Amino acid sequence: MVEVATDLPVPAAGAWLHAVVRDAEPATLAVIRGMDGGPVRAVPAAGLVAVVSTASLDEYGEEPLRRNLEDLAWLERAARAHHAVVEALARRGPVVPARLATVHSDDERVADSLAARRAELVGTLDRLTGRDEWGVKGYLVAGATTVGTETTGAGGVGTAYLRRRRAQLTAREERQQVASAAADAVHEALCELAVAGRRHAPQDRRLSGASAPMVLNGAYLVDVATLPSFTEMVGSLGDRHPGLHLELTGPWPAYSFVVERPESALTVREPV
Template structure:
């Protein structure tokens, strides 16, 4: 008697994790589009809910994903799609946002992550409840140029005069940078003292920020929702006290800066 073995069909999709919450109301996920245009769905376990979307392996499998992460256009589009889901969830519930490109092999693996990290997720959700992330960026306000007049009794001819001008310009620039750095530190300290938590990120390059001057402060602040108006007043007051910086308040954002996530999982058994 002959026998035959049926092979399970090869998987065509991985599972992209957008975030973890304690639950979503019926209908909340309806109409929310995830990665690659696929609808988002819930994977419940251990009293938590992972919000995921299916990600085709042709684009989000291990090799394809590593390659695509080097494509800035693809990366920007994918980040926008991921953020749109997290932002929609944040408007409806407390959510722990997943880092970009957190991809698991299947729903079973997502379930195991929820079970294994239940206490961590629950603690983070409790800490984020009724709070939002706000960003404050501080851009350097250029000071007046150094005086063009030559120092008294200079001498030494045109070459020496040029060197003195250059030295004065460099000194003024260094002093300006130090003044801006001191102001940025003072602003961050004041805002961190008011917020529930704070992070100071590396300043963005001008090509990324789009600003005409350098960024001296790139801060993120976790603020109680009932204290946001006072926080905004504090930012305005600090702007008046530190005219060396142009302060920009942005938000509210999902609390990406205040979630301790492990390195994103790519492909298989994350």
């Protein structure tokens, strides 16, 4: 006869915070999958709702989470799962997204955080209502080579090569300076039409997937009613600045326009 142990310890479970919303229908949450593969759930408090995943502290507690954040494959999977939840919520209304890897030890801590930050969270939800985040990326357009063929003159072949190389570098630096000034002008113009704008650091080519260097990585909070005008402006700015290739992306949850605040003692932040 085989005896089955029934007193094995059950791993403690925390709450991975995805986002805060005004309300959430149970039917909506039932079809959104969280970090553990099961449906996300609501933690209501102070007239708001935190949307969380059940998170085993064996994997998502402070120490194991710090180790996992060093594993790029694990980090990518976690980021995709987290963003998918936030994106699904954003399709249904304003949402305050939590930063990746914000984990509370239990639902009570989540509720306490909502109560403590209620005024700030309500203000943010009000500001995001009827608005979306859009991204505009600007890439340097490679110009035609301006350096002509040079015959070997005084100084020989080596000297001619150095002249050509110096001229090429000068032309490249000039293109980059012009593109940088154009990126500043584009961002300033878009900020005038958007509710708010923010510039992020340009992405590395390995991350952007583009062959050209990025000189503008802007995020803009745009009223839904203003979106046609904003889209048209991006196109006209691209025509006005031929040294830049502009790419409009979105809509995105408003990650760029949410104030970051410390959470509970178990919160672990993504490394910068």
